Amino acid sequence: MPLTEERHPASASVPLTQRRLHAEAFRRLRQVRPELAAAGGESDLAALLAARARIAERPDADAVQAVAVVRHFDPGAWVREAAAFALDLAPDTAAAWRRSFTRTVFLAGNPANLLGRYSFDRLAEDGSVGWCGPAPAESSAGLRRLLKLFLSTAAFPVGPPRTVTVPAPTAGRGDCGTQRQAPPPGPGAEPLPRGAAPPRPAVPRPGPPPRAGVHRDLYVAASGVPVPEALVHLNHLVVEAALDGLITPGDRLTLRSVPSLTGATAPFAALRVDVDRTLPDRLRAFAALTEETPDD
Amino acid sequence: MTTVVAPSSRRVPSVAEGARRRVLLAPITITPSKPLAPSHLKGLFWTDVMYRATACLADVDYRYSHSTYHLTEQTLGFWEFLDRTHGDTGYAELTEDDIGSLYVRHRAAADRVPAAALRPYADAVEHHGWVHPAATRVLELWREQYARLGLYDPGLLAHQPPGLGLEEMLEHLRARGLCLDHRGLGGPVYLDLTRHGLPLRQIVTADGRPNYLACALRELLPLAPRYGEVVFLYDPELDPDYQLLARVLAPLGPVVHRVPVGRVPVDGEIRSARAGGWRGLDAASLIEAASADHDEAAVQLGMRLYFIATLGPGQGQSHRPDLLHQCLKRAGRLLAGAPATAEPALPERLGVHRRDHTYVDPYRLTTSLLARRRAAPARDLLAEVFLCR
Numbered sequence: 296m297p298l299t300e301e302r303h304p305a306s307a308s309v310p311l312t313q314r315r316l317h318a319e320a321f322r323r324l325r326q327v328r329p330e331l332a333a334a335g336g337e338s339d340l341a342a343l344l345a346a347r348a349r350i351a352e353r354p355d356a357d358a359v360q361a362v363a364v365v366r367h368f369d370p371g372a373w374v375r376e377a378a379a380f381a382l383d384l385a386p387d388t389a390a391a392w393r394r395s396f397t398r399t400v401f402l403a404g405n406p407a408n409l410l411g412r413y414s415f416d417r418l419a420e421d422g423s424v425g426w427c428g429p430a431p432a433e434s435s436a437g438l439r440r441l442l443k444l445f446l447s448t449a450a451f452p453v454g455p456p457r458t459v460t461v462p463a464p465t466a467g468r469g470d471c472g473t474q475r476q477a478p479p480p481g482p483g484a485e486p487l488p489r490g491a492a493p494p495r496p497a498v499p500r501p502g503p504p505p506r507a508g509v510h511r512d513l514y515v516a517a518s519g520v521p522v523p524e525a526l527v528h529l530n531h532l533v534v535e536a537a538l539d540g541l542i543t544p545g546d547r548l549t550l551r552s553v554p555s556l557t558g559a560t561a562p563f564a565a566l567r568v569d570v571d572r573t574l575p576d577r578l579r580a581f582a583a584l585t586e587e588t589p590d591d
Numbered sequence: 592m593t594t595v596v597a598p599s600s601r602r603v604p605s606v607a608e609g610a611r612r613r614v615l616l617a618p619i620t621i622t623p624s625k626p627l628a629p630s631h632l633k634g635l636f637w638t639d640v641m642y643r644a645t646a647c648l649a650d651v652d653y654r655y656s657h658s659t660y661h662l663t664e665q666t667l668g669f670w671e672f673l674d675r676t677h678g679d680t681g682y683a684e685l686t687e688d689d690i691g692s693l694y695v696r697h698r699a700a701a702d703r704v705p706a707a708a709l710r711p712y713a714d715a716v717e718h719h720g721w722v723h724p725a726a727t728r729v730l731e732l733w734r735e736q737y738a739r740l741g742l743y744d745p746g747l748l749a750h751q752p753p754g755l756g757l758e759e760m761l762e763h764l765r766a767r768g769l770c771l772d773h774r775g776l777g778g779p780v781y782l783d784l785t786r787h788g789l790p791l792r793q794i795v796t797a798d799g800r801p802n803y804l805a806c807a808l809r810e811l812l813p814l815a816p817r818y819g820e821v822v823f824l825y826d827p828e829l830d831p832d833y834q835l836l837a838r839v840l841a842p843l844g845p846v847v848h849r850v851p852v853g854r855v856p857v858d859g860e861i862r863s864a865r866a867g868g869w870r871g872l873d874a875a876s877l878i879e880a881a882s883a884d885h886d887e888a889a890v891q892l893g894m895r896l897y898f899i900a901t902l903g904p905g906q907g908q909s910h911r912p913d914l915l916h917q918c919l920k921r922a923g924r925l926l927a928g929a930p931a932t933a934e935p936a937l938p939e940r941l942g943v944h945r946r947d948h949t950y951v952d953p954y955r956l957t958t959s960l961l962a963r964r965r966a967a968p969a970r971d972l973l974a975e976v977f978l979c980r
């Protein structure tokens with residue numbers, strides 16, 4: 296279960312202590328599944344883990360998950376694509392996904408080889424990643440049978456900072472992720488996962504008036520974190536920040552991978568918190584989005 | 592039997608056409624780490640009869656290269672285990688039962704060693720055609736058994752490296768959009784035929800170990816364009832992998848046929864050699880028992896009658912020593928009553944045991960020997976195909 300905290304004014308410039316991480320984790324749980332967060336109290340990590348277990352035992356009847364088919368992984372490009380995917384979702388789809396803790400399945404695959412059978416709600420221009428859903432798990436069962444979970448034993452790379460600009464949505468909210476495209480006839484054709492959107496021209500989005508793009512830093516903890524795990528954390532942070540309005544089209548995000556976020560005191564607008572694998576009785580900040588910061 | 596055809600048309604070749612056609616038989620190899628068990632013998636007899644019969648009608652090659660498959664972890668891991676746990680040992684003195692017992696211990700130990708520990712072995716195979724003496728010893732023993740059973744030796748001890756290196760093979764796949772290579776991300780390499788609705792299949796691990804499918808591709812990609820027909824013989828549980836292979840090779844020209852040959856259960860159970868349990872059922876024991884009451888020709892023919900016609904293509908029939916004994920006796924009678932030759936000529940008699948392919952179906956051919964209402968098989972057929980000279 297993801298444990299990302301979102302904007303909270305009181306959190307600005309507060310060091311990332313266990314107390315802070317714990318508060319952030321529970322805040323997110325309360326926001327998404329308040330009935331489960333309250334059930335076991337919020338006293339300690341055990342209560343948090345118990346709440347997670349309850350969520351696993353009693354998944355939301357309307358649970359949905361997105362599917363990302365990964366051909367290549369470039370961290371900066373991923374941030375851009377994940378934000379654009381989330382910003383393109385219809386409000387009701389976004390709400391359902393939020394309630395499912397923005398669960399996303401990462402599969403190894405080449406979207407270009409799948410286009411005859413499946414279509415994607417978003418396809419990166421370079422074909423490096425294709426997105427489906429969010430939708431009930433059964434709608435992507437065929438795709439998941441065909442592909443394998445994205446695997447890597449390598450640690451998340453610590454490279455130079457990389458700034459990306461969040462693109463404008465490709466369509467107005469409300470019509471994305473609902474189209475279907477018939478698969479070609481022939482043996483082996485699988486039912487489509489939900490969602491099939493052909494390329495569409497950029498159109499103005501309904502809803503709140505767009506604000507001017509801002510710049511934020513996006514930190515990822517790399518030490519001891521394999522690529523697939525870092526991808527999960529980064530993805531949750533980015534898509535939830537986009538769904539919550541922290542990231543909007545035109546924003547500039549500077550991805551900074553660092554060994555750890557220990558000691559960070561930047562005013563964070565969102566945090567991704569989970570159990571520390573090597574110290575399972577402690578929480579760790581795996582990714583963080585800062586408040587607005589000047590460009591370098 | 593299942594076929595993948597190139598875009599060219601599919602039709603029954605005549606005998607005359609078949610004689611000009613080039614056929615590649617590519618059975619799955621048996622890791623030389625244990626005695627040959629009934630399941631292994633069944634596959635070898637099926638391939639042998641197919642090879643000898645088809646050779647009367649077409650140009651046929653029997654590709655069986657241990658050099659290609661030594662690079663799999665199954666083999667390299669055993670060699671590393673032997674050197675780590677037994678050091679320098681006189682393997683030439685050991686029996687295949689001794690070596691097989693070591694293999695069982697290796698598999699039971701299940702100690703997965705790092706890729707770096709296997710690298711010297713892989714490099715030695717690649718650069719020097721090196722073979723561990725334990726494997727050489729097993730192959731030498733198998734060669735003796737092949738001779739006694741009249742099995743064609745496709746080069747058990749020959750150095751027959753694959754035509755492509757690993758990277759060359761991956762480059763070929765990449766150029767055709769069939770390779771998903773995540774090594775740069777610390778992940779594996781996959782054979783990607785999802786375009787055809789076939790599942791993604793890992794062929795190289797994240798730490799660089801190729802599996803047998805990667806080895807097969809190194810060998811078969813350069814060979815396939817030279818043939819009009821490629822025939823795979825393999826264990827049925829490997830069918831998904833052979834579907835992938837057929838899909839990769841068919842666009843290179845040949846018609847690809849898949850011939851799964853069921854394994855031989857013992858007391859209703861299909862056993863793996865990695866668990867042992869072959870005593871009394873291994874090739875040497877079966878040859879010795881059969882030779883006690885039958886001459887060499889009857890053993891060679893009787894074994895073929897049993898493993899091909901009696902057990903059939905499936906794997907529903909457990910090993911039955913009584914049925915094997917009946918087949919040996921039947922072979923003796925067939926040999927005693929065989930006329931020198933028959934009409935029509937041998938190629939025509941063999942040609943009827945084909946369908947839409949050039950290769951001769953060993954099951955149809957061998958069961959025809961037992962048909963009670965047909966003329967007794969002639970000695971030319973028995974000599975050419977069943978090696979009963």
